[in-house]
Amino acid sequence: MEIKIDISSGAIYLQIMDRIKRAIVRGDWKTGEQVMSVRDMAIKIGVNPNTVARAYAELEREGMLVSKRGMGTFVTEDAKKIEEEKEKLAAQYAERFGKEIKEIGISVNVMTKLLNKIVKENE
Amino acid sequence: MKFKSLFLKELKQEKAWFMYIFPGFVILELLFLSLYKHYLWQCFALSMIFIVVIFFAVIFSASHSLVNEWKLHTSQFLFSLPVRGWHILLAKFAVHSIVFIVFSFIAFFTVYLIAKGQWGESVWIKSTGVVKIWLIYLFVGIPSMFIEVFPRITSNCFMRFRKLIASFVAIVLFIGFFNYLLPLGWKIFSFLPEATFTTSMSGQVFQGVPMPPDLLTIKTATSENFLPGLATWFLFAVLIFIGDCLLLEKGEEG
Amino acid sequence: MGLVLDLKNVTKKYPGVDALKDFSLSLDRGKIVGLLGPNGSGKTTLMKLIMGFIKPQKGEITVLDGVPNPMIREKIAYVSELDVLYPWMTVREILDFTSNFYRDWEKGKESELLQLLAIEQDKKIGTFSYGMRTRVRVMLALCRKPELVLLDDPFSGIDLVSRAKVQDALLKTYHYKEQSIVLATHIIDEAEPLFDEIVFIEKGQINLQGKADDLREKYSKNITDIYKEVFK
Structure with a gap:
């Protein structure tokens, strides 16, 4: 690592x-x-x-x-603990992402499309 | 162990004395010995001068070696080692003492051989007499190293006017010794025996004239001050050496 | 744990300058401490006081529970800011010479450090570049296992490769929990992650002191930037 x-x-x-x-x-x-x-x-x-x-x-x-x-x-x-942490981290990043995207004035629709595109590209 | 490595380090540092100067010196002395039959006074005078030159050269070299440590900042390294100042100084002096002993021995021996070859064993030079003079020479010379370096060590404890301070200390040492300490030492060490320097010229041929027996056995010099003076000089050197060591540990302010 | 260093109201004056003014500093054992400050701020004076090369006019100094003296130097490794090695010695010779003075010299570490610092042991010190000579000086300190390591400005004037190698060797040979290091420098940059604690000094006095990470959190800046702010 x-x-x-x-x-x-x-x-x-x-x-x-x-x-x-x-x-x-x-x-x-x-x-x-x-x-x-x-x-x-x-x-x-x-x-x-x-x-x-x-x-x-x-x-x-x-x-x-x-x-x-x-x-x-x-x-x-403790697998549950790790799962919890994962969700916590994900929530954190999502919040950060949401905040920054909002700052440059992009609508929720566009944001979802963008996200989908990124996810597909990374698969 | 610690002293041994300091000593070996000094020996390596002063290797020029042994590796370069020594062979040259021996060759010159041999030259004097092989040529004195043709150029007596030149060879004799030069080999006598060597005795004087060695005296000052070695004393200067000892203090130069210490001053150089300050100049090159290697003193910072040396003094950061867990050793007392007297170890460091003694190692330096020990190596220079060896140089002193070896070189002066050869110089004295050369003068003796020339004198003996020209005037014979018992004119005014006897082998035992030469050894005596040589020992006195060492006895005066080796302690001189301790004393000569003192003004330099003292001045190193100050931030400014170092040359001025060194000169001042040197003058104080000189006057202090000859004006006050030496007369005092003569009294204190008056129990020491009188030193006599006899010259026997009996039975010798001097300037073509044979000397009548026992006529010219002269007590050329007798001195009750000589041995007490030497003892005072030695004591003075020991005191100064203690001073050297104490001040050496103090004087790293530069 | 105890203290590795304890200075109380130390004043050291030189003609015309107060190198340290009523200076007090306590450091816990087992830490790597950055002593940061511009040239002439008193870092070197502090180191020399700790080593016992000089004595303060006022105040008390306790090092490893003792008073600074030549024998306490067995437990301290000191790397001077000056270029102090004999140019006529080879690296091998200086290693052998120095090792005779210390009981904590670790012979086995020599080859590891020669490799880490990329030093050729048969070369003469006099033929090396300044950065290389600094590596050798640091190596002499790291071949031992002293309780306290004092490094006086090992990073100034050396090339980047030497700097990185010195930093790497420092970390790799550091005796975690047992050893204390005080590193004086005015160039922090990449050295930043090395430090536990930071002491900023200027004109012979402490400006700011604290745990490196606490300072980073508090100022939300790295130490280099805090340095710039403190000494602006």
């Missing part, structure tokens, strides 16, 4: 959280699978390990990751 950090946009730990969440809901990171150690992840994406640790801790708090004492950190096995 590629995690690209953009230093010009906001807190790095939030970016890492966002990228990991996407990887989990997309299924790139399987449920119950062990995730990279903080140190390895930090080296891989080129950020401070404490920042990665903070992202992991936040994800644990949100229930996306589970840490098992002495064994490491794992993706949650």
Whole structure:
């Protein structure tokens, strides 16, 4: 999985959280699978390990990751939780999309057509 | 271990002395030895001058080596190592002392050989006498390195007027030693034995005239001040060396 | 955890300049701290005080629970802002020389770092470019496992490749949770993700201090832009 950090946009730990969440809901990171150690992840994406640790801790708090004492950190096995997160993310992106499209004054009709077109193209 | 690596580093840094200067120096001395039968006074004078040149060259080289560390900023690296200042200084002085001993030994030996070849063993040069003079030479010279470098180390503790401060400290050291410390040392070390320098010319042929036996056994010099003076000089050098080390750790403000 | 550094009301004056004015700073252990400020802001003075090269006129300095002195330097790796290596030594020689002084020298790390930093060990320091010499200086610090690493402006005046390599090596050899790094710089850019904590200093005083991510969130800007704002 590629995690690209953009230093010009906001807190790095939030970016890492966002990228990991996407990887989990997309299924790139399987449920119950062990995730990279903080140190390895930090080296891989080129950020401070404490920042990665903070992202992991936040994800644990949100229930996306589970840490098992002495064994490491794992993706949650709670499929429902992942499904919920997926919907949450989708809702977020949809809202963002809706907002921006509204700003340039495009009607709902045109928007739906556009969406359909994009979805078809990507299939 | 730490001192050993500092010492080896200094040895490598001063390798010019051993690799380039030493062979040239030996060749010149051999030249004097092989030519003195034809050019006695030239060879003799030049080899005598060498003794003086070595004295100042080595002392200057020791302090130059330290000043160069400051100039090249390598001092920043050296002083960031977990070693005390006296380790660093002692390593520098140890290597220069070796240079001093080796070079001056050869120089003295050359003068001795020329003198012996020309005037014979017991004129005014005996091999034991030469060794004595050489030891005194070292005893004065090696501590001089500690003292010569002191004004430079002191001036390095200041941000400005370094040359002025160095000169001032040098003058203070000079006056302080000869005006105050030396007379005091003569008194303190007066228990040391008197030094005598005897010259025996008996039985020698001097300017074509054989000397009558025992007529010219002259006590040319006898001095009750000599050994106490040497001891004072040594003590002075030890004190200054302590000062060197203390100030060396302070003086990184530049 | 404890503190790696604790400075209380430290004042260091040079003739005509106050390098540090009533300067107080506490840093937790196990963090990578960016010490950011323009040239002449007091970064180097701070480093030299921590190393014990110079003494403050006022105030107290505690480093790794001790007072700065030559022996505490066994636990600190210091990379000076100056080009301090002997030009006549080869990389191999400088590694061997330096390793004799430290108990925490990790011989096994040498080949890894030579490769990471792309340094040829048989070449003489004097034949290297400035960037290359900086890589060697940083390498000497990273071959060890000190509790505190002080890097004084390792990024200034070096080429982009050297910079990237140094940054990469720094992260790869960093002892997570055990080691503290203080990196002084006035060029942040790509180094930004390295830092836990940021201390902005100017004219010998702290302007702004905080966790890097908290600052990014609070100002919704990256550190480089906050830097520009702080020092405008």
